[in-house]
Amino acid sequence: MSAPFRFPKFFVTSPSACPYLPGKIERKVFTELSGHHAGELNEALGRIGFRRSQSVAYRPSCIDCAACVSVRVVTDEFEPSRTQRRLMRRFADLEVTACKPWTTDEQYELLRRYLAVRHPGGGMAEMDENDFADMVEQTPVRTYVVEYREPTVNGRPGRLVGACLSDQQNDGLSMIYSFYDVGPDARQGLGTFIILDHIIRAARAGLPYVYLGYWVPGSDRMAYKAKFRPMEKLGRDGWHRFDPTAE
Template sequence: MTSPNPCPYLPGKFERKVFTELNGPHAAELNDALGRIGFRRSQSVAYRPSCPDCNACVSVRVVAHDYRPSTSQKRILKRNRDLEVTACRPWSTDEQFQLLRGYLSSRHPGGGMSNMDEMDFADMVEQTPVHTHIIEYREPRQGFAPGKLVGACLTDRQADGLSMIYSFYDAEHADRPGLGNFIIMDHILRARAAGLPYVYLGYWVRGSKRMAYKARFGPVEKLSAEGWVRFEPEPAESLS
């Protein structure tokens, strides 16, 4: 169990996590089992919130087969259909790191990851005991040179779905608003094509505007005392 630390999502609250190490020959199976009961992976550790006076963090997943994009989401899919998407082995690059730095500076200035250096990023990507890719999203290539990297997502493939560990993108790209939403939708379509029923989005936090986007990709299931059940979150903010 970790010591209490200030909650990054709800002012005045403190977070505490329970965690376990993922190692040995059955690390992937353990990660799958823990994922189904609300744990998330970070490098070789699986964790979930264990806050004594708060239960705002709720594990959520999208039911891929039943997902139908909204009108706004269809526009985002159309706008970005020219992107070249590649599932790369989990090996960090300077291009990815510079994209991450720009994303953090734009969307999460002063956040817990703002001091991440190249070695920290390499550890985040490369230290994985499970089946992991980093999915790259590039603009169309010019000649023989690869196109500009505009998005990426560290993604685990679990037995019952894709788990989006961390995504980042060019949040200031004037011609591609909604890139973050596109990356999620691409994962939903990938899961469906692979015959995987779910896309795990991590924790939706009641009362946190930063987490409201996770309610846009219904149908959504949350983990409750009765298991995974469909639910209707509070209305999310409009898509950009």
């Protein structure tokens, strides 16, 4: 008997400042996703807490910290809160399309505006068109760019107000990166709506989970993930339910 893919080689990044917890140092372990079985490897690694970035799968491997927790939403048991239901009605007019992973100027300009407001000076702040194309198009797995647009007018597509790079796996959708309109006239709650839409899409497709990446207790940047329940986190004994507000 032979394994469906060769056991991958893993590497470790050099230590750098943690983007989530002040004073902490982060380090990642990663491996390349390549070949005919890249999708199978990505799914296997995703179940043990790895995330994908282009053709690399990575997860935190910090020496003195284990704050990053892999989390996923259980789609068929999810019930939106009253606030989330109001939000879904507010954005019901948006036209949502799952596109092939090819970048457009419109997507890039939306990303630039989003980064300038939400993450100025961050690691992606200097991303140019080629960097953005690499982020979206260099994928060895089944990937989509889900676009959110204002309603079509006179046959012309409406304005792009949100987008999410998402991987479809056998057990769910993995949200890689989302960005959306954050200008002075933007509708509030677009980021939350994009997650709600992914949960609904996954449930309709019979996919049991939406993977939200890492949740970090005590990090304001990650607090929004606690609003989507029921939620599971990955621990030493596998995935299990938890209440993020009680952590």
